[in-house]
Amino acid sequence: MGNRQQSETSRGELILAAQGGDSVAIGRLLASCQNDIRRYARRHCAASDIDDAVQETLLVITRKVASLRAAAAFTGWLFTVIRRECQRLARAMLSQGAEPLDVAEQRICTLPDETLRLDVAAALESLPAHYLEVILLRDFEELTIAEIAGRLHEPAGAIKSRLHRARALVREYLSHEAATP
Missing domain, CATH: 1.10.1740.10 (RNA polymerase sigma factor, region 2, helix turn helix motif)
Known part of the structure; x- marks a missing residue:
């Protein structure tokens, strides 16, 4: 092991x-x-x-x-x-x-990024748990596909597929949010 x-x-x-x-x-x-x-x-x-x-x-x-x-x-x-x-x-x-001061400066300099960050957080919250887990492990914990597969005891192909679907759902959520006034 x-x-x-x-x-x-x-x-x-x-x-x-x-x-x-x-x-x-x-x-x-x-x-x-x-x-x-x-x-x-x-x-x-x-x-x-x-x-x-x-x-x-x-x-x-x-x-x-x-x-x-x-x-x-x-x-x-x-x-x-x-x-x-x-x-x-x-x-x-x-x-x-x-x-x-540091927060005020961040808001002035990165208002669009802050809005995007909130939208991404909402998109992640909308994901089913099994998609959220994979996207958190890959994109936030920065684990490799092999490490995620080992942690979840699933084949790497299944992890890749789930990660692809999770990211597609996030993109779909964000594009819907952008289209909504």
Whole structure:
């Protein structure tokens, strides 16, 4: 068994143990996914919110990992939690009426990109779970097709097909959004 596959197996075992209430497993699970959470938060949160988003996401995982229905859905669920946390923090910042300078500069310089980012997030949210999982693993975690196939225990051809269909659904969603006034 390769190191990557072995680590995926151990992460799956950690998730199952954490769901069972094993506090050591919860701690190890949080440590193993903290870098992924931080990387995602850096891409989707304001610079001043990254640490808060990471901490809140770790708390949500600790409190709600037991309610996760399938260990295989952990990665998709994790990215959903961090995305929602980034959105919550952005809304809180806007409701206070003040934006930090770096966020204000980003809005001025990249307004079309921000709009596109929100549209892409909505498109991803509209995907069925099995498509969302593959697109998150490939485009956000930057895993190869072979790594995704190993993680999901499916043939690489099936993963390629699912990824192609997921991207087509995202394009379809975005083209429909662009056509809607």
